[in-house]
Amino acid sequence: MSRFEPGKKYLFMRHEFVSLDKNGKPNGTLFYTSMLDQPLISTEFVVLTCKEEHEVSIDYTNDKTTGYTFTGEDQNVIFNNQYPSASYGQLSTAGDYIVKALVSDDSGEPSLLKYVLAENVLNDISMFGALHGLTDKLELVINEIKQAVDVNGFKFEEDELSKLFKDKNKELLKIVEA
Secondary structure, three states: OOOOOOOOEEEEEEEEEEEEOOOOOEEEEEOOHHHOOOOEEEEEEEEEEEEEEEEEEEOOOOOEEEEEEEEOOOOOOEEEEOOOOEOOOOOOOHHHHEEEEEEEOOOOOEEEEEEEEHHHHHHHHHHHHHHHOOOHHHHHHHHHHHHHHHHOOEEEEEOHHHHHOOOOOOOOEEEEEO
16 A cells, blocks of 8 residues: 555644754754654644655665655645655654755755655654653644644544554544545
8 A cells, every 4th residue: 555645635834943952952953753842843744735646765774665746825835745755764664755856045044854754754753752651742733733634624534443443542544535
C-alpha cells in the first residue's frame, strides 16, 4: 500500500520554535514537531495535493522506494517527499511523512519549507504522549489539529492498526478528505 495517492489531498503541518542553546538562550528557529519542549512561536497547516508518484533510489544503497511530489494553492511551489531520492535513518522512516519545498522570500533569499503529515503528529502524540500523560502543550497541538481538520474539509477515520492495541488510549487515526 502506498503512503500517498496521486490526486488526493493531505493535511500537513509545522511548528515554529525558538531554539535554545545549552544555557537556555535563544539561538535560532526550529520547525520540528519533536521539539515541543522548546518555546512555541506558531503552528502552520497546509493542504497539499499529491501530484506524482516516482520510483526513486534510496541513498547509500541499491534499493528502490517511492517518492512523491505535491502542490498546494500556489501551483508553482512543488513540495517533494523522498524525491528525487529517498533518505532513511538507521531506525527511522520519519522522512516518509515530511514534505519539503525550496522557495524564495520577497528579497529573493531562498528558504526551505518543511511540513510533516498532521496525522503522524497526532498519532505520535497518541502513542507516546499518552504513556507520560498529555501536557498542556500536547493538548494544544491536538486541538489545533482537530480544528485544522474541520476547517480544511477533512475528517478522522480509525486506522486499521488501532485494532491491534489492547490499550484503548492508544488510538491511531487517519485524516482523510470529508
